[in-house]
Amino acid sequence: MDNEPVIVAFCCHYCAYAAADLAGTMRIQYPDSVRVLRLPCTGKIEVNYLLAAFERGVDGVIVAGCLEGGCHFQEGNLRARRRVERAKQLLTEIGLEPERLEMFNLSSAEGTRFAEIVTEMNARITKLGPSPLRRSQDNTEQAVEGLRKQAEQAIAGVTS
Numbered sequence: 001m002d003n004e005p006v007i008v009a010f011c012c013h014y015c016a017y018a019a020a021d022l023a024g025t026m027r028i029q030y031p032d033s034v035r036v037l038r039l040p041c042t043g044k045i046e047v048n049y050l051l052a053a054f055e056r057g058v059d060g061v062i063v064a065g066c067l068e069g070g071c072h073f074q075e076g077n078l079r080a081r082r083r084v085e086r087a088k089q090l091l092t093e094i095g096l097e098p099e100r101l102e103m104f105n106l107s108s109a110e111g112t113r114f115a116e117i118v119t120e121m122n123a124r125i126t127k128l129g130p131s132p133l134r135r136s137q138d139n140t141e142q143a144v145e146g147l148r149k150q151a152e153q154a155i156a157g158v159t160s
Contacts, residue, residue, distance in 0.1 A: 003130070004033055005033045005059040005060060005122060005125040005126055005130070006033060006035065006057070006058050006059050006060075006134070006140045006141070006144065007033050007034045007035070007058070007059060007060040007061070007062060007118070007121055007122065007125060008034075008035050008037060008053050008058050008060075008061050008062070008144060008147060009034050009035065009036045009037065009061075009062040009063075009064055009118070010037050010039055010042065010045055010061070010062070010063050010064070011036055011037065011038055011039065011042075011062075011064045011065075012039060012040075012041055012042045012064065012065040012066050012071075012072075012076075012077070013038050013039065013040050013041070014041075014066060014072045014108065015064075015065065015066040015067065015070070015072075015106060015107055015108045016042075016064030016065055016066070016104075016106055016114065017036065017038045017039075018108035019064070019106050019107065019108055019109070019110045019111050019113065019114040020036050020064075020111070020114050021111075022108065022109065022110075022111030022114070023111035023112070023114045023115045024111075025111070026111050026112070028111060028112060028115040029115070030114075030115040030116075030118040030119050030122075031118060031119060031122040033118075033122050033125070034062070034118045034121070034122070035144045035147075035148070037147060037148050040073075041065070041071065041072065041073040041076035041077075041080075042063055042064070042065035042066075042076055042077050042080035042103075043065075043071070043073055043075070043076020043077065043079045043080055044076070045063055045080050045083055045084070046083065047083050047086050047087045047090065049150075050063070050083070050084065050087040050101060051087060051090060051091075052147075053143075053147060054091070054096060054100070054101075054131060054133055055133060056133075056140065056143030056144075056146070056147070057131060057133055057134035057135050057139060057140035057143055058131065058134075058140060058143070058144065059100065059125045059128075059130055059131045059134060060100045060101070060102075060121055060124070060125040060128075060131075061100065061101045061102075062102060062103075062104065062117065062118070062121055063080055063084050063101075063102070063103040063104070064103070064104045064105075064106060064114070064117065065077035065080055065081075065103065065104075065105055066105065066106075066107070067105045067106065067107050068105055070107070077105060080103060081103050084101060084102075084103040087101055088101055095132075096131070096132070096133075097128055099124055099128065100125065100128060100131070102121065104117050
């Protein structure tokens with residue numbers, strides 16, 4: 001359905017991705033508008049990567065990393081937070097609502113919190129409406145698949 005928001009969640013492998021997995025294991029219901037992409041660390045996120053998601057038609061972006069002070073790569077989540085703030089500034093400059101992008105910190109044990117975050121972002125993006133950069137649902141889904149492949153390559157670069 002073209003009215004359903006498309007939200008990408010860039011999740012840290014160690015904490016946020018594990019929390020998303022836990023939410024599924026616990027069978028917690030949350031909107032299926034989110035596409036979870038696993039990164040080795042949110043510190044791998046670059047501003048241009050976040051902006052590219054919007055350019056490809058995504059309606060909202062979640063960056064979900066480890067709790068502050070608990071990053072497995074020391075300060076990756078702190079670097080990610082600064083990059084998210086910079087990307088929000090750029091979104092404002094180009095005329096997109098900065099509320100379409102948000103960073104959250106959570107531990108691997110917070111499956112319920114992950115579901116709350118997704119529900120909150122889904123409501124926020126639904127209220128804002130579709131991104132003016134979105135072409136169609138099919139094109140956006142193809143773009144998300146491209147982002148997924150890039151994220152998988154980032155994981156392969158760390159684990160190989």
